[in-house]
Amino acid sequence: MNQRKITIAIDGFSACGKSTLAKDLAKRLNYVFIDSGAMYRAAALYCLNHQLIQNGVLEKEAINAQLKQMAIHFEVIDQELHIFLNGSDVSDAIRQPEVAGIVSIVAAYKPIREKLVEAQQKMGEKGGIVMDGRDIGSVVFPNAELKLFVTADPEIRVQRRLAEMKAKGILMNRDEVRENLAERDHLDSTREESPLIQVADALVLDNSHLSKEEQLEWVLQKVALLVAN
Ligand code: CDP
Numbered sequence: 579m580n581q582r583k584i585t586i587a588i589d590g591f592s593a594c595g596k597s598t599l600a601k602d603l604a605k606r607l608n609y610v611f612i613d614s615g616a617m618y619r620a621a622a623l624y625c626l627n628h629q630l631i632q633n634g635v636l637e638k639e640a641i642n643a644q645l646k647q648m649a650i651h652f653e654v655i656d657q658e659l660h661i662f663l664n665g666s667d668v669s670d671a672i673r674q675p676e677v678a679g680i681v682s683i684v685a686a687y688k689p690i691r692e693k694l695v696e697a698q699q700k701m702g703e704k705g706g707i708v709m710d711g712r713d714i715g716s717v718v719f720p721n722a723e724l725k726l727f728v729t730a731d732p733e734i735r736v737q738r739r740l741a742e743m744k745a746k747g748i749l750m751n752r753d754e755v756r757e758n759l760a761e762r763d764h765l766d767s768t769r770e771e772s773p774l775i776q777v778a779d780a781l782v783l784d785n786s787h788l789s790k791e792e793q794l795e796w797v798l799q800k801v802a803l804l805v806a807n
Pocket of ligand 1: 710711763
């Protein structure tokens with residue numbers, strides 16, 4: 579049966595499993611998965627590589643002048659989403675602590691957001707997409723049929739991020755991770771441009787004590803109700 583393809587917007591705090599959920603959902607539904615955070619991380623890497631951020635301060639004029647030259651795109655390789663910055667696969671590089679340390683400053687800058695949001699909206703034009711981030715239900719896809727706001731206990735998020743980094747061979751200090759998550763959550767929620775908010779029509783999913791499979795089943799039930807209507 580050819581079911582209606584909807585748009586699923588997933589927002590929430592750092593390291594609460596949004597991307598894992600979005601990826602699992604897209605796989606089960608045969609939808610496109612887009613990790614919008616990876617795009618902001620790639621933009622942050624661009625700024626680092628081109629000395630466009632010094633001591634946490636953006637070189638705004640230089641960024642404006644170079645923004646057209648910053649090219650970010652996704653490719654699916656061996657069923658995994660890879661992100662490219664000006665032709666180079668930066669999927670691993672964007673997960674480095676140096677990028678995590680500045681990404682929320684870069685993501686708060688309006689011209690960068692405008693460029694990336696335009697690209698995100700284009701990718702979602704035809705529906706059948708699961709995108710996760712901070713402003714997906716509020717700005718990128720305000721008409722998404724399903725909006726989720728994911729939360730988890732802060733210490734559980736720290737634990738998950740540490741394990742994720744360890745699996746990538748990056749050993750991090752627990753206090754450093756805790757600090758980075760708290761700082762990004764603060765910056766992301768209080769910035770002027772498209773702050774992280776829980777929109778009124780979002781369903782809240784606290785996955786602190788849910789497994790990957792349990793959270794997936796919870797959302798699939800909501801999707802089944804929506805596409806049946
Ligand atoms: O994976 P994690 O939860 O640590 O973060 P991410 O999804 O990779 O996003 C990295 C950063 O990009 C966030 O802390 C935000 O500053 C920014 N971001 C944003 O501003 N808007 C989005 N739609 C997605 C991410």
